[in-house]
Amino acid sequence: MAHSRSPAAYPNSNRIMKLFLCLLFLAAVQAAIVPAVNPIAHFHPSVLNAAKPRGRNVTINGVLTYVSLPKKKFDKTTAVLLLTDVFGLPSPDNLLLADEWAAAGFQTFVPDYLNGDAIPMDGDFTTWLPNHGEAQTTPPLLAVIKALKKRGIKKIAATGYCFGGLYVTRLVQNNTITVGTMAHPSLLNVPTDFDLMKEISHIPVEINNAELDTGFTPAVAAQTDGVMANGQYTPGYLRRQFDGVAHGFAVRANASDPVQVAAKQGAFDTSLAWIKSHLE
Template sequence: MRLLAITSLALAAGVKAVVVPAVAPAGHSHSMIPVETVPLGKNVTINGVLTYVSLPQHKAFDPEVAILMLTDVFGLPSPDNLVLADQWAAAGFQTFAPDYLNGDALPMDGDVTTWIVNHGAAQTNPPLLAVISALKSRGIKHLAVTGYCFGGLYTIRLVQNNTIAVGTTAHPAFLTVPDDFDVIKAQSHVAIEINNAELDTGFTPALAVETDGVLGEGQYPPGYKRVQFDGVGHGFAVRANASDPVQVAAKQGAFDTSLAWIKAHLK
């Protein structure tokens, strides 16, 4: 399996590429989930990589289908990410959330600008590809990827390289607009859906609209959809303050939209 190289095609002449900036921890949505929350899944080692695995509790599932959940920068130490993986499992999918951050998740009070220096493709690709390879060798034939924040970047990489069956992402970070979407348009056959936030300071509504200009209006036959959630900011699809109905509705809405997209395009 080839590495997910950061590729740029100059297909949009005259359009200046913009790297989606990092959003500091304080700029993320924050939930009220207590750190002592007991997850339903468990940590296992897959091909040398720590991976949180959550299986449907009360329903049969297709062993040839799986969700690969790529967490945000807070990784597996964040109970919100584990609860989200459990939500995917409850929807009927065996769900795998690999520690592609190599045991170095960003603390809630960390500095993302220094953290990202040690989380480039050279560090991130090996554990990610190791888990994907292992899952496919175990008989998983249809792999859907859902990525959040930092995970959105690597969802886009997997879509670009046709490594997965379908992709969905929320408030993606660190990717380059429009270049990364030009690459998808030029070489991918994987359907992609994006959930963005009105108040996101990273993947802003303006960048989202620019993305539409590349993939929208039927320009990308495999399938493209973008849904904007108003009144919320970066991280809204992972964390919501339970006392804020706008945040709660947006988080659930992003999940429902992603679930419907995956079900419609998983093949």
């Protein structure tokens, strides 16, 4: 199912807008839409993480946002913007992931771009999605970005998971951020979204995908490589596949399964190294 788009939310030149609309038309004809994975099919460990989120919820430009800050001195002109999966701020896993980014030295912001309506684990995605298209989710996201830039933050690294991967893609396409990463993204048009990215973006991007994902499958990943890899995307592109894991692996892992633990940590480390290398 495709998201509705709100081109006005991303002001660009007429040339870019015409190209954008043209590619959207082509998408309907030839692109494969990466399906969203049903909430119940996301991995949910039977034993909950005993750790407690250490950040706090604040309101930024009218948007509820989880903020996690490093314990040591950090660069106040740089930030990580974490875009969650469909479980949003109510999911401790998303908040703990933000805390990991803060522990790595970045002030980290997790906007509630789901507008207080995250889906429950057993929710019905088909009825939930129409109220969470780009027209609904883009405004709060851009509101937070605008506020962060007004605070003096000059470099924003966006990292998106599942549902959030679509929005990192948009921010990369529109050159809104400094660097982007995503893990097991969903709802993308492939290859059209990456054709557009290659045409108009100058933002480096990295993707972590899972061997057993039923959304962004290895075949879709290879199709993405066909557009972006081998120096075709000059700003910088990297994709890393993690075997033996499925959709959601970069957010949640069973502590008793070393394959899952290693994959989750590997995805974080890969994204962290990518972001650091492009923020310097």
